[in-house]
Amino acid sequence: MPAVPDFKALANPAIRTLAAYDPGHDIPSLRQRFADAGGLLELGSNENPFGPSPSVLPAVHAELQLLHRYPDPSGMALKREIARLHGIVPERIALGNGSHELLMQLAQVFAGADDEVLLSRYCFAVYPIAAKAVGANLVFVDAYPAGHPMALGHDLDALIAAITPRTKLICFANPNNPTGTWCDSAQLSDFLARVPSDVLVLVDEAYIEYVTDPALTSVLAHGARFPNLIVTRTFSKAYGLAGLRVGYAVADPGLLALMEPIRESFNLNSLALAGARAALADDAHLCSVVAQNAAEREWLTGELRSIGLTVLPSQTNFLLVHFGPETAAIEQALFERGVIVRPMAGYGLEDYLRITVATRPENERLLANLKAVLS
Numbered sequence: 001m002p003a004v005p006d007f008k009a010l011a012n013p014a015i016r017t018l019a020a021y022d023p024g025h026d027i028p029s030l031r032q033r034f035a036d037a038g039g040l041l042e043l044g045s046n047e048n049p050f051g052p053s054p055s056v057l058p059a060v061h062a063e064l065q066l067l068h069r070y071p072d073p074s075g076m077a078l079k080r081e082i083a084r085l086h087g088i089v090p091e092r093i094a095l096g097n098g099s100h101e102l103l104m105q106l107a108q109v110f111a112g113a114d115d116e117v118l119l120s121r122y123c124f125a126v127y128p129i130a131a132k133a134v135g136a137n138l139v140f141v142d143a144y145p146a147g148h149p150m151a152l153g154h155d156l157d158a159l160i161a162a163i164t165p166r167t168k169l170i171c172f173a174n175p176n177n178p179t180g181t182w183c184d185s186a187q188l189s190d191f192l193a194r195v196p197s198d199v200l201v202l203v204d205e206a207y208i209e210y211v212t213d214p215a216l217t218s219v220l221a222h223g224a225r226f227p228n229l230i231v232t233r234t235f236s237k238a239y240g241l242a243g244l245r246v247g248y249a250v251a252d253p254g255l256l257a258l259m260e261p262i263r264e265s266f267n268l269n270s271l272a273l274a275g276a277r278a279a280l281a282d283d284a285h286l287c288s289v290v291a292q293n294a295a296e297r298e299w300l301t302g303e304l305r306s307i308g309l310t311v312l313p314s315q316t317n318f319l320l321v322h323f324g325p326e327t328a329a330i331e332q333a334l335f336e337r338g339v340i341v342r343p344m345a346g347y348g349l350e351d352y353l354r355i356t357v358a359t360r361p362e363n364e365r366l367l368a369n370l371k372a373v374l375s
């Protein structure tokens, strides 16, 4: 038998110590385990419990006739429709197999060894992975402390103060995952105006469709004013297409042109392209999802607070809830009852659980289980 090489020694040094993205529990096997016990209650991944537009399924089905053909390599039809939605040209759009893919590409193209990537504490877990994978130095900037009106939210002034000549990229989500917190439009435009033009800013708007606070609108409105701004969006949340994997970035065409050579060929499959187009065309469904989420978010927040829990304000489809020192035991007890929520220890928020806002019957089931566990 030939000797097995020391793969770790062979690997790119930046990759050797990298921990993989943690997607949570093994959901397919848990679905089987709890099939006869009322089913699994999946509240751990911020998916859309209302599902996609009813027009998605026939559109995806129609594509099955062409499975032996490669998909549209540029996804131009989808880009045109996204461009129409935002009132921009398709050249300002890049498509990704989920926005996760675009976050990885962005770091790969624009950050390298010796560069600094600025991140807000409690940022989405993919940004540090993307930055570490290319050997960049991560600089974490403290978020607002508990007790502050924007507790755990991004401190944009602190991010500005942390910029150095080595800073290449600043990344944050607005609203943020896992905290659900947000910066309003005035704060964002003031921030963007203060960032030097050779520092790129990624604003990840994965949850923007869920926002109901009129003080926050998409930063896309500022796109032309700030050529260093990249905005990412996803069809995985409000559009209900997490299983199809479709995301996009909006940025200056010159910036996107540099990402194109490392894009995997045909990175969006034909079912994903067709499904996303159908979802995009059904504005009424999106509005209904957003309205139902907003109503359930408010109701669930009130119910959780009424049993003495601290719930962070949220503009997303999930809530960050403080459970204190018993958090891990509570999460485990919910798990044993088939209720999946997301532990936050990996984010340094050991005393919190993140809970997806679901349908009313699902939210009621969560509450009943939670009350039983807490008593």
Ligand SMILES: Cc1ncc(COP(=O)(O)O)c(C=O)c1O
Residues within 6 Å of the ligand: 045, 046, 097, 098, 099, 100, 101, 124, 173, 176, 177, 204, 206, 233, 234, 235, 236, 242, 245, 246, 247
């Ligand atoms: C803030 C944020 N950005 C990006 C993503 C990735 O989304 P996608 O499914 O498009 O890869 C997520 C997924 O949870 C997220 O929370």
